[in-house]
Amino acid sequence: MTLLKRSAYLIVLGVLFVGCTTAPTLSQTDVFETYGEIASFRKRLAEDESNGLFNLAPEGFRKAENKLNQAISLGRSKKDEAVAEKIREGREILDKAETDAITTKSLMREVLEARRLAIAAEADSMMADQFKALDNKLRLAAEQVEQGDLEAAKKWRPEMLEGYSEIELEALKQDATENARYDISQAINREADEYAPKTLKLAREELALAIAVLETNRTQRTKAKNHALEASKQARRSIELTELIKEFDNREYSAEDVLLWYQKQLAQINESTDEPLPFDQPNHEVVKVLQDKLANYAELRKTELATRIDLQSRLAAVERQNQEAQARFDKIQDLFSAEEANVYRQGHNILLEMRAFNFPSGGTDIQAENFELLDKIVTAIKSFPSPDVVVSGHTDSVGGDETNRKLSQQRAETVASFLEKVGGVERTRLTAIGYGEARPVANNETEIGRKSNRRIEVLIINE
Known part of the structure; x- marks a missing residue:
């Protein structure tokens, strides 16, 4: 049941109940026109539902819907202060639900x-x-x-x-x-x-x-x-062969009858050619005449067989590589807790989305609290024989675009420098990129969302 249908259903129940004591003052349409905050809150919920967020924070969105329905009921009775309070409570719940949904979406990508x-x-x-x-x-x-x-x-x-x-x-x-x-x-x-x-x-x-x-x-x-x-x-x-054999049995064909039938079929196949089949010769001579005409087809079949064998060999090699890549991914994933990082496998590559990596506001110096996390990143990188590594910096939307881009670039370079000087990663294999606010993973309208957007990502390339 969609949000609109659920809301309408509850409103109808409310009308039936209230109608026993006093007639409603406002209709459903009047409520939405009179209380802009209700209409706005309802629209926000509908957008979250259409974006598939409800299943990612079910309890929070259920509570937010309840607050909306309570606000609608109060609005029908023109209880302005109560409406404002319910919408305020609903927005607080919805803020958390949206944040939780984004966390679930990231964790369950x-x-x-x-x-x-x-x-x-x-x-x-x-x-x-x-x-x-x-x-x-x-x-x-x-x-x-x-x-x-x-x-x-x-x-x-x-x-x-x-x-x-x-x-x-x-x-x-x-x-x-x-x-x-x-x-x-x-x-x-x-x-x-x-x-x-x-x-x-x-x-x-x-x-x-x-x-x-x-x-x-x-x-x-x-x-x-x-x-x-x-x-x-x-x-x-196989069905046609079965029926043919049964027909031979039913007609009590002798061995000679079967062979004459066989030669008749060959003659019909050969009718379109100028050269008759030499049935007065041994069967292998008859077959040879037809073999010559089918030589090209036989060559194609031979090529197909060789291709199949080669493909099976390559598929087996790919499967071995996939198993090795999955084992490496599982090992790296176990290095980090959910609070420290999200770990994603991208083919044979690994993306580390660092959740607990913090810089001082406006700063680029690595904090002592992040040294242990950096050591884990180095361990992850060294799980590969000779990978390329891309360190990308990201910011929230606070501040100017160019300022954020430069700040994120400097932070990415700081991390890359640590990986080189402390982690022993070759500089030629390191790339630092600052994206600024261009690639958010959460809503910049909330503090939690902005914190999620201020992050470092490390892509370990093994392809």
Whole structure:
């Protein structure tokens, strides 16, 4: 139920109740026109809902909605002071809810991306129960963020990330292989297992390849569907072979009858050519004539086989690299607490979004309290053999654009200098960039948001 519908529903209930004692003074439309603060608060809530923030701080937004509905009810009775108080309380709650939602969004960035991909694969409808269960866990994690227990919320990430990823993959498999599975089941029902087992086996192998492609790289949907199409083709072929063999049995064909039928089929294939098939010669001579005409096709098949073997080898190498990269990421992630940094994997690269790195207001000197955090950054960098490192500085929106850019540049260079002189990172591999206020991660209208925007990020590039 949307915010508008929920508000309207509660207002109707209020009208029915109040109508028993006294008629309402203002209509719903009148309330919104008379009290600009109610209309503004309602609009802000609606925007937060459309931006998907409600599920990221559910308790806070529920309380904010309650304050809105209370303000509307009081506005209908023209209780101006009470309306102002409820809106003030609601704004305080909403400020915190929005801040909590941003924290959840940052903490669960990879989980939310996995959820988006699952929805894109239609897993939310194809596996509704599993998707709903994962969303409930996301809601619980968001509630823990609201309670200030970031470490508890962080523990949900691996399970949710794996869960959304698994149902996305399963949805992709079902979408790509549904027809192939049906065709194979039809072949089994038609007794292809007994009459054409070799061909049916080919169909099953192609289906397995389609699934393996998605499990290795789920973006290769076209390739997976091609394997599934081949599986369907082989399954239907096994049905045709089964029916043909049954027909031979029903007509009581002798071995000679079968061979004459076979030669007739070859002759029909050869009808469009000028050279008749030499059926008075051994069968291998007959076959050779047709082989010459199919030489180009055979060469293409040979190339395709070589390509497949090469691709499988490369996919195996990529999988090994991904496993190594994930192990390194897990190790680096364990270095930092949720209060110190958010750690993100970007392919084989690692992004450290430092949450606890502070500079004095307007200053660029590193504080002693951050030395331990810097040591952890050095440890993370040295987990890679020879990475390039980009240190980026960011500010809030207070002050001029150019001043903020210069300040962020100086802070980034200070950190880079520490990494070189204390951490032993080669200067040629270090880059310092100041973005000023250009890349905020939170709302600059609140102090909490501005604090989040005043940050240092370290990108460790291993590609």
